[in-house]
Amino acid sequence: MSSFVLTDVNSDLFHEEWMLDQASGPKLAGSSEWSISKRTLRGGLSDGVDVVTLDNGELSISVLPTRGMGLWCGEYRGIPIGWESPVARPVNPQFVNLQERSGLGWLNGFNELLCRCGLSYNGPPGTDRVLNNNGDPIETELTLHGKIANLPAHHVEVEVSSVGAGTLSVTGSVDETMMFGPALQLTSTVSTEAGSNAVTIHDRVTNLGAQPTELELLYHTNIGRPFLEEGSRLVAAIVESAPRDAHSAAAADRLDVYSGPVTVFTEEAFFFELAADASGRSNVMLRNAAGDRGLSLSFPKQQLPCFTLWKNTQAEADGFVTGLEPGTNYPNLKTFERDRGRVIQLQPGESYQTSIEMRIHDSADAVTQVEEQIQSQQSPEPQQHAVPITRFSQL
Numbered sequence: 523m524s525s526f527v528l529t530d531v532n533s534d535l536f537h538e539e540w541m542l543d544q545a546s547g548p549k550l551a552g553s554s555e556w557s558i559s560k561r562t563l564r565g566g567l568s569d570g571v572d573v574v575t576l577d578n579g580e581l582s583i584s585v586l587p588t589r590g591m592g593l594w595c596g597e598y599r600g601i602p603i604g605w606e607s608p609v610a611r612p613v614n615p616q617f618v619n620l621q622e623r624s625g626l627g628w629l630n631g632f633n634e635l636l637c638r639c640g641l642s643y644n645g646p647p648g649t650d651r652v653l654n655n656n657g658d659p660i661e662t663e664l665t666l667h668g669k670i671a672n673l674p675a676h677h678v679e680v681e682v683s684s685v686g687a688g689t690l691s692v693t694g695s696v697d698e699t700m701m702f703g704p705a706l707q708l709t710s711t712v713s714t715e716a717g718s719n720a721v722t723i724h725d726r727v728t729n730l731g732a733q734p735t736e737l738e739l740l741y742h743t744n745i746g747r748p749f750l751e752e753g754s755r756l757v758a759a760i761v762e763s764a765p766r767d768a769h770s771a772a773a774a775d776r777l778d779v780y781s782g783p784v785t786v787f788t789e790e791a792f793f794f795e796l797a798a799d800a801s802g803r804s805n806v807m808l809r810n811a812a813g814d815r816g817l818s819l820s821f822p823k824q825q826l827p828c829f830t831l832w833k834n835t836q837a838e839a840d841g842f843v844t845g846l847e848p849g850t851n852y853p854n855l856k857t858f859e860r861d862r863g864r865v866i867q868l869q870p871g872e873s874y875q876t877s878i879e880m881r882i883h884d885s886a887d888a889v890t891q892v893e894e895q896i897q898s899q900q901s902p903e904p905q906q907h908a909v910p911i912t913r914f915s916q917l
Contacts, residue, residue, distance in 0.1 A: 551684075551688055555577070592638065603817070618672050620665040625648075639671070673696050680693075711724045722879045724877040742832075761901050762906075765777070796829050805892075805896050821876065827850070
C-alpha cells in the first residue's frame with residue numbers, strides 16, 4: 523500500500539500538481555491504465571480550486587477538496603457523468619456569498635455531480651432558534667443547504683492499494699467549526715477499484731466540541747445527459763412517497779417518469795421512504811429511455827433513511843438536471859425536521875458514519891439486472907400519496 527499527502531495545512535505542505543500511475547507506482551491487477559492526478563485550477567472564479575482525479579482505467583472521477591470533497595464530474599468508457607450547469611466550472615468558495623439572494627447564494631457554486639448539504643443544517647433558507655454565547659435563545663437566519671460544500675479541506679491524502687484488483691482513494695478532512703457554535707469535522711474517503719464501474723464515498727462526521735451538537739446531512743447527487751432525457755425513469759423500491767408541495771402534487775402520478783427540457787419549468791420534489799435489501803441497503807437507479815444507460819446509488823437505510831427526488835427538467839441552458847438525494851433528513855426547514863425527530867444529536871467526540879456507492883451501467887443487460895434487483899425489493903402495497911403529508915412536509 524502506498525500513500526501520499528498532497529495537502530496538510532499544519533505542516534505547510536501543498537502540491538499544486540502531482541501524478542502517480544503504473545509507471546511510477548505499484549502494479550494493479552484490475553488495470554494497467556490507472557492513475558491519480560492532482561492539479562490546481564487557475565483563472566476566473568475557479569482560481570485556486572484543487573482537483574484530484576482518480577482514474578481506474580475504465581472510470582474516472584474528479585474530486586474537489588476545495589469544495590468540501592464534492593465530486594465534480596466523471597466519465598465511464600466515454601460516457602460523461604454529471605450535468606451541464608449554468609455554473610460552467612468549479613467556483614472557489616471565496617467567490618460564493620451564501621447570504622446572496624435572500625440566502626440562495628449557495629447556487630452560485632452549484633455544478634457538481636455530488637455535493638453535500640449540511641453539516642449543521644440543510645434545506646431552504648429560513649429562521650432557526652439557537653442559544654448564543656450567553657446561553658440565551660436567539661433567532662438566526664439559515665442559508666440554503668448549509669456550509670460544507672463551500673469549505674476547503676485542510677488535509678488531503680491519496681492511497682493506492684494493490685490488494686485484489688487494486689484500489690485508488692483520496693481522503694480529505696474538512697472542518698465546519700466556529701466559536702460558540704458547531705464544531706464538526708467531515709473526513710471523507712472517495713475510492714474506486716481498478717477496472718470497475720463503481721465509486722464509493724465513505725464519510726465520517728465527528729463532533730469535535732465538548733457539547734452536544736446537531737447534524738443534518740444530505741447527498742445532492744445531480745445527473746444530466748445521457749442518463750436524463752425524455753422518457754428516462756427512476757427505479758426505486760418504495761415503502762411510502764409523497765410530493766413535497768402542492769405544485770409537485772400536480773405531477774405525483776408520473777413522479778418516476780421524466781420529460782425532456784421545458785423552457786418554463788418549476789422544480790418538483792418528492793419525498794420517499796425506500797425499502798432495503800437483505801444487507802440493509804436502499805437502492806435506486808436513473809435509467810435512460812432506451813434502458814441501455816443507468817446510474818445507480820446504494821446506501822445504508824439506517825444511516826440515510828430519507829430520500830428526496832428533485833426534478834428540474836428546465837431548458838438545457840438553464841440546467842437540465844435531476845437530483846437523487848439520500849439523507850439523514852428531508853430538506854425542509856430545520857425547525858420542522860427537528861420537530862419530526864430527524865435532526866441527529868452528536869454527543870461530544872461522537873462520530874456519524876455512512877457511505878454511498880455509485881455505479882454506472884452501460885448496457886441493456888446491466889440496466890435490466892439492476893432494475894430487476896430493485897423491483898424484487900418493492901413492498902407489495904407501497905403508500906404513494908398524491909398530496910403532501912405531514913410526516914414528510916411542512917404544509
